[in-house]
Amino acid sequence: MDLPTANKRALSDKQVGVLLVAPALIIFCVITLYPLVNTVLMSFTNANLLSKYRAFVGLANFKSILSDPTALQVLVNTLIFVIVATLVPFTLGLIWAIVLNEGRKTSEFLRGLTLVDWIIPSTAIGFLWSWIFQGNYGLLNAVLTKLGMIHSNIDWLGRPGTAMIAVIVAKTWQTLPWFMAFLLGGLKAVSHEQIEAAHLDGAGNIRTFLSVIMPQIKSIVSVVLILGFMGSLQQFDLIWVMTQGGPASATTTFSIDVYTAAFNNYDLGTASAIATVWVIIDLLFVFLYVRRLKDDFQ
Amino acid sequence: MFERTFGFRVFYYTSLILVGFFVLFPLYWMINTALNPSPNVFSIQFLPLHATLNNFIGVLENGSIMRYLANSLMVSIATSFVATVVAAYAGYSFSKFRYAGRKSLMLLIMTSQMFPQVALLLTLYLMMKAFGLLNTYLALVISYVSFTLPVGTWTLKAYFDQIPNSLIESAKLDGAGQMKIIHRIIFPLAVPGLASTAIYGFVWSWNDLLYSLTLITSNSKRTLGPGLVLTYMGQFQSNWNSMMAASIVVSIPVTVMFIFLQRYFIQGLTAGAVKG
Numbered sequence: 001m002d003l004p005t006a007n008k009r010a011l012s013d014k015q016v017g018v019l020l021v022a023p024a025l026i027i028f029c030v031i032t033l034y035p036l037v038n039t040v041l042m043s044f045t046n047a048n049l050l051s052k053y054r055a056f057v058g059l060a061n062f063k064s065i066l067s068d069p070t071a072l073q074v075l076v077n078t079l080i081f082v083i084v085a086t087l088v089p090f091t092l093g094l095i096w097a098i099v100l101n102e103g104r105k106t107s108e109f110l111r112g113l114t115l116v117d118w119i120i121p122s123t124a125i126g127f128l129w130s131w132i133f134q135g136n137y138g139l140l141n142a143v144l145t146k147l148g149m150i151h152s153n154i155d156w157l158g159r160p161g162t163a164m165i166a167v168i169v170a171k172t173w174q175t176l177p178w179f180m181a182f183l184l185g186g187l188k189a190v191s192h193e194q195i196e197a198a199h200l201d202g203a204g205n206i207r208t209f210l211s212v213i214m215p216q217i218k219s220i221v222s223v224v225l226i227l228g229f230m231g232s233l234q235q236f237d238l239i240w241v242m243t244q245g246g247p248a249s250a251t252t253t254f255s256i257d258v259y260t261a262a263f264n265n266y267d268l269g270t271a272s273a274i275a276t277v278w279v280i281i282d283l284l285f286v287f288l289y290v291r292r293l294k295d296d297f298q
Numbered sequence: 299m300f301e302r303t304f305g306f307r308v309f310y311y312t313s314l315i316l317v318g319f320f321v322l323f324p325l326y327w328m329i330n331t332a333l334n335p336s337p338n339v340f341s342i343q344f345l346p347l348h349a350t351l352n353n354f355i356g357v358l359e360n361g362s363i364m365r366y367l368a369n370s371l372m373v374s375i376a377t378s379f380v381a382t383v384v385a386a387y388a389g390y391s392f393s394k395f396r397y398a399g400r401k402s403l404m405l406l407i408m409t410s411q412m413f414p415q416v417a418l419l420l421t422l423y424l425m426m427k428a429f430g431l432l433n434t435y436l437a438l439v440i441s442y443v444s445f446t447l448p449v450g451t452w453t454l455k456a457y458f459d460q461i462p463n464s465l466i467e468s469a470k471l472d473g474a475g476q477m478k479i480i481h482r483i484i485f486p487l488a489v490p491g492l493a494s495t496a497i498y499g500f501v502w503s504w505n506d507l508l509y510s511l512t513l514i515t516s517n518s519k520r521t522l523g524p525g526l527v528l529t530y531m532g533q534f535q536s537n538w539n540s541m542m543a544a545s546i547v548v549s550i551p552v553t554v555m556f557i558f559l560q561r562y563f564i565q566g567l568t569a570g571a572v573k574g
Binding site for chain 1: 552
């Protein structure tokens with residue numbers, strides 16, 4: 001920087017603005033934009049992690065995914081996981097936010113304690129729930145046996161149907177506090193006058209909730225649901241720690257599928273093709289999110 | 299907010315007990331298991347009647363786990379610092395400057411958190427390999443910064459928006475240069491926003507498993523997530539008491555930060571964060 005001072009001063013406001021945003025822009029281009037484009041391009045090749053050479057294979061990877069029966073299973077798994085593991089924590093988070101919003105001093109403390117579930121690392125959460133669902137001497141089997149609800153231990157993580165339930169429960173436990181924090185913020189901002197007016201008009205609690213409170217927290221609800229769906233779609237850590245996608249692909253969602261194809265089978269072409277399909281599905285959420293955000297932009 | 303009808307009371311107390319139990323009991327179970335002597339797997343102990351710190355001592359004396367912890371600490375602090383600086387400049391630029399393409403750029407950066415990370419990873423892995431950055435902390439830090447940038451930029455822009463333009467104008471009249479205005483006037487006024495962003499970056503890196511599992515290939519450089527998975531999941535018979543103790547140990551740094559900086563935390567976490 002041996003520019004004379006006079007020249008430095010001459011930088012217009014516009015130029016300073018662009019210079020300030022440059023580092024973020026460069027990181028965005030190199031770490032997000034280029035990899036995204038390149039992964040899509042790689043889906044038309046037979047790229048392999050162990051080989052330097054790659055050739056254009058057209059739509060072969062996509063055709064082989066479509067003819068692979070596990071692809072359909074992964075699609076179904078991902079949809080089940082995304083929908084259930086978002087709507088359940090959302091609903092429980094909303095109920096918990098309503099409960100905490102009513103209480104006084106203890107709810108500050110409870111809110112803090114609840115958020116601890118969210119803050120601890122996913123690996124620790126995965127360990128904890130693997131232990132609770134453990135097939136021989138886990139907590140759940142012990143409690144259900146004591147209550148007389150089961151007669152022999154269930155290998156929760158080793159059976160296809162129950163393994164999916166287990167990872168959904170763990171994900172619910174992890175994200176419930178996040179939904180709660182957002183929704184509690186929304187509830188606190190609701191106008192009290194309107195609620196009192198509704199009560200004076202004889203509206204019951206359910207009526208007040210639906211026609212006074214809901215409209216006022218609607219925009220927060222839509223943001224958390226979009227972000228929540230995207231978070232579930234991306235989910236890798238918990239599933240990887242608890243089941244690694246098993247047993248027999250029963251909990252393999254798309255992130256696990258892409259990871260396994262690329263880093264266990266070294267098949268970058270197929271992995272990129274699966275990823276590309278999901279990027280396209282993901283674009284729907286991006287579109288919804290961008291439409292939401294645009295209103296907030298100044 | 300709600301009238302104390304009989305129906306509401308039923309709803310309130312049922313939810314308080316059921317959701318409260320679901321949210322809090324697993325935390326108790328983690329602590330309880332970690333305090334029970336190990337291995338203690340054949341009968342369930344609901345209370346830590348024979349409480350011992352041996353499991354914790356075992357974790358603290360485990361050289362590899364302590365190395366993973368130190369590695370994670372290093373990566374998380376670096377990410378936190380770089381992400382805050384880059385996001386602050388970008389946020390300030392978006393807030394106080396007007397130039398062509400500004401809005402599209404904001405949208406573009408905001409959407410970058412939405413693309414599947416595993417899709418980006420396929421190419422990032424090859425890039426890091428080509429540049430000789432595989433198995434370096436730099437690879438992790440650059441990736442984490444890019445993931446925490448959207449939320450950080452957004453949070454900080456909101457802070458800068460509240461700073462009146464007249465303050466900047468009068469500083470200019472006093473002869474202050476842009477750099478001086480940014481570092482001496484603007485940033486000190488946005489400390490809560492900077493703190494939120496720094497915390498968010500730290501927690502993000504501390505939590506990651508996918509990228510550290512892939513981009514770090516040697517055991518000595520491994521961070522917490524993959525380190526713990528490889529330590530405990532490879533065993534034929536898992537030592538759950540020790541696993542719970544290790545889980546608590548790795549949760550302590552973020553939990554302590556949370557207790558002292560709760561206000562900034564909640565701001566950062568609710569600013570549009572997705573925990574993937």
